[in-house]
Amino acid sequence: MAIQRVQSKWAKTTALLCSEQMRQYIPETSPFRRETIRAMLDQHQMVYVKPDLGTFGHGVIRVDKLQHHSWSYQFQLGKRIRRFSTFDSMYKQLAAVQSGKRYLIQKGIHLLKHQNRRFDLRVMVQHNMQGMWETTGIIGRLGHPAKIVTNYHSGGTPLSFQTLMSSHLPEFEQTNLLNRLSVLGVNTAQQLQTHYPGLKEIGIDIALGTDMHPWILEVNTLPDPFLFRKLKDRMVFKRIYRYAVGYGRFKK
Ligand SMILES: Nc1ncnc2c1ncn2[C@@H]1O[C@H](COP(=O)(O)OP(=O)(O)O)[C@@H](O)[C@H]1O
Ligand SMILES: [Mg+2]
Structure with a gap:
C-alpha cells in the first residue's frame, strides 16, 4: 500500500483539534476571512497568513498590527514589508497577493x-x-x-x-x-x-x-x-x- 500524504493544512489541523489533549499545542487557526483576520489582529497583534496547500514557506505572510502614529498595519511576504494606515487598505493588498488560492490565518508565535x-x-x-x-x-x-x-x-x-x-x-x-x-x-x-x-x-x-x-x-x-x-x-x-x-x- 502506498504511503498516505495529506496536503491540506486545514484538514490536518482539524484532525488534530479533534483530540482534547492535542488542542493546547495548536495555535488558533481559521480559514482566511476579512472579519476573522481583523478580530485575530485585535486579539494577538501578530498573525501568519499562509496557503492551505503551501510548501517551502512560499506565500507565507506575517501581518502585524502596529502601535505607530501613522501606520496601523504592516505585512511581510518574502523580504518585502508594506505598511498601511487603515485596515481596509491593508486587507485589500493582502487579498490581492493571494491570487485566488485558499489561505489560513494562524496566531503568530514570537x-x-x-x-x-x-x-x-x-x-x-x-x-x-x-x-x-x-x-x-x-x-x-x-x-x-x-x-x-x-x-x-x-x-x-x-x-x-x-x-x-x-x-x-x-x-x-x-x-x-x-x-x-x-x-x-x-x-x-x-x-x-x-x-x-x-x-x-x-x-x-x-x-x-x-x-x-x-x-x-x-x-x-x-x-x-x-x-x-x-x-x-x-x-x-x-x-x-x-x-x-x-x-x-x-x-x-
Ligand atoms: N503561526 C506562526 N507563528 C510564527 N511563525 C510561523 C507561523 N506559521 C508559520 N511560521 C513560519 O513560517 C514557516 C513556514 O510555515 P509553515 O506553516 O510550516 O508552511 P510551509 O508548508 O510553507 O512550510 C514556519 O516554519 C515558521 O518559520
Ligand atoms: Mg513548514
Whole structure:
C-alpha cells in the first residue's frame, strides 16, 4: 500500500483539534476571512497568513498590527514589508497577493532567536521496524535574517537543537524538552493516524516562544529526511533512512 500524504493544512489541523489533549499545542487557526483576520489582529497583534496547500514557506505572510502614529498595519511576504494606515487598505493588498488560492490565518508565535534570527524546530516521526511510531530526529532551522520563515528552501539554515537552545536553557532542561517533544511527536502521529490510517512518516514544524511551550505550526506528510544529514551525529540520519526504506519510501 502506498504511503498516505495529506496536503491540506486545514484538514490536518482539524484532525488534530479533534483530540482534547492535542488542542493546547495548536495555535488558533481559521480559514482566511476579512472579519476573522481583523478580530485575530485585535486579539494577538501578530498573525501568519499562509496557503492551505503551501510548501517551502512560499506565500507565507506575517501581518502585524502596529502601535505607530501613522501606520496601523504592516505585512511581510518574502523580504518585502508594506505598511498601511487603515485596515481596509491593508486587507485589500493582502487579498490581492493571494491570487485566488485558499489561505489560513494562524496566531503568530514570537519565535526564539539565535544571533538575532528566528528559529523553529522540525520533529521527524516515523514507523519503526516494528510498525510503531517513533520520534527519530529533532533539528532546528534558523531563518534567513531578512525573512519571516525558517524553511531550508527559503534560505533557512539547519542547526542542531543544542546549538540553538544553549543560550535559552540549561542542559538538563534541554534534555527534558527533547523528551517532551519526542512524546508530543508520537502523540501527534497517533492522532493524525486515526484520520489518515496510511501515514508512515510525518515532520512536525514546532515553534517555541520564551515560555518554551511547543506550538505545532504544521505537520508535513512528505517530510524531507535529508535535512538530518546536516547533523554531526550521523546515526540520526542513518536511522531515519533505514526506517524510510523499511516502509517503502526508498528502494533498498
Ligand atoms: N503561526 C506562526 N507563528 C510564527 N511563525 C510561523 C507561523 N506559521 C508559520 N511560521 C513560519 O513560517 C514557516 C513556514 O510555515 P509553515 O506553516 O510550516 O508552511 P510551509 O508548508 O510553507 O512550510 C514556519 O516554519 C515558521 O518559520
Ligand atoms: Mg513548514
